Amino acid sequence: METAGIIALLFFLIFATLATVATVRTVRAVKRHVSRGTAQARRVVEDSRIKARRFTPGTPGELARLRLGLRTSLDSTYRALEAGRAGDASLSEAAQLLGRLDAHARELDSEMRLLDGEPDRARVAARLPELTERTRRITHSADSLRWAAQDRARHLADDDLAALRRDIAVEAGALRHWEPPQDAPASDDPPRPDALGGPDAKGTRWGRRPGLASPGD
Numbered sequence: 001m002e003t004a005g006i007i008a009l010l011f012f013l014i015f016a017t018l019a020t021v022a023t024v025r026t027v028r029a030v031k032r033h034v035s036r037g038t039a040q041a042r043r044v045v046e047d048s049r050i051k052a053r054r055f056t057p058g059t060p061g062e063l064a065r066l067r068l069g070l071r072t073s074l075d076s077t078y079r080a081l082e083a084g085r086a087g088d089a090s091l092s093e094a095a096q097l098l099g100r101l102d103a104h105a106r107e108l109d110s111e112m113r114l115l116d117g118e119p120d121r122a123r124v125a126a127r128l129p130e131l132t133e134r135t136r137r138i139t140h141s142a143d144s145l146r147w148a149a150q151d152r153a154r155h156l157a158d159d160d161l162a163a164l165r166r167d168i169a170v171e172a173g174a175l176r177h178w179e180p181p182q183d184a185p186a187s188d189d190p191p192r193p194d195a196l197g198g199p200d201a202k203g204t205r206w207g208r209r210p211g212l213a214s215p216g217d
Contacts, residue, residue: 047071053116059124063112066135073139074098074105077146084149088156094145101145105138 050071054064077098085091112131115124 059121059128060116062128063116063124063131066131067109067112070105070109070135070139073142073146074102077142077149078102080146080149084153088152090152091149094149098142098145101138101141105142108134108138 047068050064050068054061054068056064081091081095081098085095108131115127115131118124
């Protein structure tokens with residue numbers, strides 16, 4: 001009885017531990033999901049504000065346009081690489097490089113967000129050329145990755161289509177096996193008399209048979 005009680009207690013402790021671990025993991029997953037949803041909602045609100053602010057004249061509008069172009073370029077490249085990684089593992093390294101580039105983009109975006117609230121507009125205007133050049137370099141790098149991924153996907157699709165067309169041509173030829181060969185067309189000329197056993201043919205009813213002498217010989 002004591003052994004059975006100990007075994008039952010062990011099973012109870014094991015199940016209790018597993019239930020606790022599952023509960024903790026579930027709570028953490030829910031927290032991550034909520035945090036991700038909150039970050040996405042904050043990003044949507046901020047993007048909407050930037051899009052509306054880009055029409056503002058002066059340095060505020062210029063900063064908004066730079067931030068919007070930076071975000072659009074990075075987001076488009078992320079979507080292109082994520083769409084291609086499912087069928088092309090070679091894009092994993094490109095995704096890692098994009099992650100490093102995204103860190104620079106976030107830093108630049110934070111600087112421009114702080115400058116957007118800077119009361120000294122002359123200071124902001126003085127920094128605009130530098131910010132514009134940094135934005136151009138980052139967006140150019142992101143665009144290069146995206147365009148390369150798109151070109152690679154198109155090239156792979158063209159190769160696959162060419163191979164498929166060759167296979168279809170072979171299969172279509174196999175399905176037409178009853179047709180005569182293309183290099184031996186049927187002749188329209190009438191048959192020769194000797195081929196049909198006509199009056200002039202040797203060894204026929206009216207001709208001289210080989211090996212038999214005629215009566216006058």
